[in-house]
Amino acid sequence: MSLRTEGLTKAFGGVLAVNGATVELRDGAVNGLIGPNGSGKTTFFNIVTGLVRPDSGRVLYRDRDITRHAPHRIAHAGIGRTFQLCRIFPRLTVLENMLVAVRRTRLRELLAGLRDKGEVERARHWLRRMGIEHLEDAEARDLSYGQQKLLELAAVLMAEPDLVLLDEPAGGVNPALIDRIAALVRELNAEGRTFLVVEHNMDMVMGMCDHVIVFDRGAPIAAGPPALIRQDPRVLEAYLGV
Amino acid sequence: MSLVLQGLALGVLTGGLYALLASGLSLYFGVMRVVMVAHPAFLFLAAYLTYTVHTTLGVDPFLALPVIVPLFFGLGVAVQRLLIARLAPDNLAMMSVLLTFGIALTIEGLLGTFYTGSYKSVSMEYATRSLTIGGVHLPYDKIIAFGVAALTLAVLFAVLVKSRFGQALRATIQHREAARLVGVPTERVAGYGFGVGLATAAVGGTVLALITPFFPASHWVWIGKLMAVIVVGGLGSVAGAALAAVVLGMVEGVVLVTVDATWATMMFYVFLFLTLLVRPQGFFGGRLAHRF
Amino acid sequence: MHTVSRVLPLLLAALAIAYPWAVPNYYLVYAGALTVMYAAMSTSWNLLGGFTGYVSLGHSAFFGLGAYGTGLLVVRLGVPWAVALLVSALLVTVFAVGVGIAAVRVRGASFVIVSLALVSMMNLVVQGWRSLTGGSTGLQVPSPFPGLHRGQTHIVFFYLFLALLALALLSWWYVSRSRFGAGLRAIREDEDKAESLGVPTAAYKVAAFALSALFVALAGGLYALWFGSLDPIFVFSILIASFMVLMSLLGGVRHLYGPLLGALIVAPAGEYFLIALGETQIHLTATGLVLVLVVLFMPDGILARFTRRRAGPSIPDESAGQRLQGVTR
Numbered sequence: 001m002s003l004r005t006e007g008l009t010k011a012f013g014g015v016l017a018v019n020g021a022t023v024e025l026r027d028g029a030v031n032g033l034i035g036p037n038g039s040g041k042t043t044f045f046n047i048v049t050g051l052v053r054p055d056s057g058r059v060l061y062r063d064r065d066i067t068r069h070a071p072h073r074i075a076h077a078g079i080g081r082t083f084q085l086c087r088i089f090p091r092l093t094v095l096e097n098m099l100v101a102v103r104r105t106r107l108r109e110l111l112a113g114l115r116d117k118g119e120v121e122r123a124r125h126w127l128r129r130m131g132i133e134h135l136e137d138a139e140a141r142d143l144s145y146g147q148q149k150l151l152e153l154a155a156v157l158m159a160e161p162d163l164v165l166l167d168e169p170a171g172g173v174n175p176a177l178i179d180r181i182a183a184l185v186r187e188l189n190a191e192g193r194t195f196l197v198v199e200h201n202m203d204m205v206m207g208m209c210d211h212v213i214v215f216d217r218g219a220p221i222a223a224g225p226p227a228l229i230r231q232d233p234r235v236l237e238a239y240l241g242v
Numbered sequence: 243m244s245l246v247l248q249g250l251a252l253g254v255l256t257g258g259l260y261a262l263l264a265s266g267l268s269l270y271f272g273v274m275r276v277v278m279v280a281h282p283a284f285l286f287l288a289a290y291l292t293y294t295v296h297t298t299l300g301v302d303p304f305l306a307l308p309v310i311v312p313l314f315f316g317l318g319v320a321v322q323r324l325l326i327a328r329l330a331p332d333n334l335a336m337m338s339v340l341l342t343f344g345i346a347l348t349i350e351g352l353l354g355t356f357y358t359g360s361y362k363s364v365s366m367e368y369a370t371r372s373l374t375i376g377g378v379h380l381p382y383d384k385i386i387a388f389g390v391a392a393l394t395l396a397v398l399f400a401v402l403v404k405s406r407f408g409q410a411l412r413a414t415i416q417h418r419e420a421a422r423l424v425g426v427p428t429e430r431v432a433g434y435g436f437g438v439g440l441a442t443a444a445v446g447g448t449v450l451a452l453i454t455p456f457f458p459a460s461h462w463v464w465i466g467k468l469m470a471v472i473v474v475g476g477l478g479s480v481a482g483a484a485l486a487a488v489v490l491g492m493v494e495g496v497v498l499v500t501v502d503a504t505w506a507t508m509m510f511y512v513f514l515f516l517t518l519l520v521r522p523q524g525f526f527g528g529r530l531a532h533r534f
Numbered sequence: 535m536h537t538v539s540r541v542l543p544l545l546l547a548a549l550a551i552a553y554p555w556a557v558p559n560y561y562l563v564y565a566g567a568l569t570v571m572y573a574a575m576s577t578s579w580n581l582l583g584g585f586t587g588y589v590s591l592g593h594s595a596f597f598g599l600g601a602y603g604t605g606l607l608v609v610r611l612g613v614p615w616a617v618a619l620l621v622s623a624l625l626v627t628v629f630a631v632g633v634g635i636a637a638v639r640v641r642g643a644s645f646v647i648v649s650l651a652l653v654s655m656m657n658l659v660v661q662g663w664r665s666l667t668g669g670s671t672g673l674q675v676p677s678p679f680p681g682l683h684r685g686q687t688h689i690v691f692f693y694l695f696l697a698l699l700a701l702a703l704l705s706w707w708y709v710s711r712s713r714f715g716a717g718l719r720a721i722r723e724d725e726d727k728a729e730s731l732g733v734p735t736a737a738y739k740v741a742a743f744a745l746s747a748l749f750v751a752l753a754g755g756l757y758a759l760w761f762g763s764l765d766p767i768f769v770f771s772i773l774i775a776s777f778m779v780l781m782s783l784l785g786g787v788r789h790l791y792g793p794l795l796g797a798l799i800v801a802p803a804g805e806y807f808l809i810a811l812g813e814t815q816i817h818l819t820a821t822g823l824v825l826v827l828v829v830l831f832m833p834d835g836i837l838a839r840f841t842r843r844r845a846g847p848s849i850p851d852e853s854a855g856q857r858l859q860g861v862t863r
Contacts, residue, residue: 350819
């Protein structure tokens with residue numbers, strides 16, 4: 001069992017952003033999370049990764065209760081995430097961005113030099129896979145948006161997560177890069193990582209995901225393989241308001 | 243017991259002044275997310291100007307208000323438009339603190355140079371008398387101070403709630419981008435917000451000159467107290483700040499008469515740290531929370 | 535570039551070591567010691583401010599506590615001065631951890647408020663607790679080197695402060711090259727993002743806060759032994775904190791030598807003002823105005839003007855796309 005949530009609820013002011021969300025991810029799969037704007041997908045992400053505290057409900061990862069844990073502890077447990085509007089450290093170099101990730105808090109590791117051979121090699125490995133290794137000494141703010149997205153993903157992978165949450169990986173990215181990102185996700189998944197992807201680009205979701213969960217008004221209304229989801233009347237209703 | 247009552251009553255009266263001053267601080271924080279460290283320095287500037295007007299012209303300190311208030315309003319607009327608006331937005335919180343910190347030092351140095359570091363005070367004939375109700379003595383100067391502060395605060399609230407400017411200001415506080423989209427000139431509104439904030443410092447300064455002796459460096463004590471008030475009240479919440487001001491004023495008053503002045507001031511910091519540990523978003527407002 | 539960065543520290547060190555023997559009088563040794571003290575303090579301030587971007591206006595609290603701790607241990611308990619210095623600095627560090635836990639729970643604005651409150655609080659405590667500290671009349675600390683005359687003492691303390699400066703610089707350099715430092719810089723850029731990458735941001739911030747307090751406390755302790763007379767109003771004054779801030783900012787908070795450069799400019803200027811204008815309050819105004827100007831026109835400091843960014847602002851996207859095609863299959 002990878003990730004399971006039970007009855008997650010979070011209200012902002014009077015608005016229920018997430019409303020009793022009980023969700024189960026397919027272990028070892030690329031899970032898609034879709035739903036209309038404001039259906040609570042990002043808040044759900046934020047609760048799972050500890051940035052937002054739920055009013056009630058539980059988050060279980062590998063049958064361990066991680067509800068309300070500090071975000072860094074959730075990261076140490078093996079959950080990594082990207083952000084909707086790509087977040088990198090603009091005034092650090094690409095390589096420094098890669099070396100921020102901490103897998104566990106050990107004094108020896110923290111005091112290790114930034115140019116620690118093994119770590120730098122690992123960083124270069126991921127940068128190579130993203131195709132941005134030639135930029136390692138550039139400041140991150142000088143990268144194009146697409147390159148920044150790749151950097152963000154690479155930095156998340158440095159923490160070696162087993163579960164990767166991607167918040168709109170195709171947002172603001174050109175079509176060629178969307179295909180490459182989708183291919184990368186499939187590849188990384190084949191290596192044993194579970195994914196949960198929030199995405200509005202339906203072609204990408206349907207092409208990339210094994211399992212799709214549909215959110216509406218803060219809770220899942222349907223879940224299943226893409227082919228079935230595509231025809232589910234509840235999904236059409238949620239999206240089109242029929 | 244009557245001692246405690248006395249302390250409570252005096253605390254409420256001083257709390258009125260705290261409320262007025264803290265509301266100014268909340269206003270800056272609301273419109274610009276700026277911790278205006280120089281607020282009490284301007285407060286003391288107003289107090290010294292009042293002192294000068296009083297000693298050279300021999301008139302009642304309150305007669306200085308019609309000059310000082312518009313002057314400070316203009317100063318506030320100028321500070322926002324000419325200085326704070328120039329700062330790069332990516333690190334506004336810290337840079338604005340440093341900027342206003344620099345302004346505070348500048349003012350303190352000027353006051354020290356012109357007026358020397360010794361205590362000054364404005365004493366009016368009515369300051370020596372007091373009103374006695376059921377064994378509690380309330381000095382007239384403190385009652386007047388409270389009255390003026392409360393009146394100013396009431397006007398401020400009325401402006402914020404009723405006027406078009408107030409609406410624009412609150413819209414800017416709640417969501418700057420959205421306000422701009424619906425046509426609120428947020429830059430100008432922020433400038434006026436600063437103006438109003440400094441105007442409250444002007445009123446506060448006159449009142450302060452009346453009720454307590456002052457010297458240039460004492461504005462640091464005030465910034466500490468007022469910061470405690472707005473954190474306890476919830477950063478950016480004007481009503482929260484006012485409420486916290488009165489509560490802390492009462493605590494101060496009681497500790498002042500039962501223990502001593504050091505502990506009375508210390509209570510502000512005790513409450514500040516407790517709030518940060520227990521409820522960082524503040525007790526009375528605080529939707530803006532501690533994310534800033 | 536590499537040879538410059540190798541040779542420069544050695545050259546600076548040689549100049550600094552020769553300084554007390556090269557100047558014509560003891561006053562200049564005194565002024566030099568004061569400058570080096572401020573350089574050490576602003577470099578340690580920058581351990582927090584430069585890496586994490588958390589601006590502390592309250593570091594004079596640690597200076598004052600270090601000074602009073604050392605003074606009290608020597609005067610009241612008769613502890614040898616070197617032991618007193620270290621014990622006091624350690625106690626202040628522990629205290630800073632406690633304050634840090636409360637202070638770094640909150641971000642940005644609230645942190646500044648806490649740091650300001652800290653100074654005012656310490657001032658109240660030291661002045662209020664007369665029986666221990668001597669209250670506002672101050673505390674007299676006997677000189678650790680009774681055999682030396684005043685001028686020779688200046689020379690000794692010049693070197694002690696120089697050692698402290700070297701220690702602070704070395705720490706900054708070491709942290710800047712460590713993953714701990716990368717984490718701190720990440721906190722400056724985007725705290726939530728750093729958390730989500732597994733960085734325990736609260737612990738990092740407290741550690742940086744405490745480390746930075748440690749060196750400032752050591753400076754305070756040395757100051758107490760050097761001057762021999764402590765005035766609570768001065769050692770806990772906001773002016774000391776504002777010097778640390780101004781020096782760091784003026785030189786450049788992102789650079790190892792930034793605070794040092796700032797100190798070399800501001801401290802002698804301050805001394806000059808003192809001689810030229812006497813004991814007036816106008817130096818506060820000067821400090822304030824310079825701070826305002828730096829914040830407005832040179833927020834990255836002097837050194838940022840001389841170091842160029844490594845890459846130009848535009849990196850062609852196509853090349854990345856092309857490389858991507860070759861790599862991901």
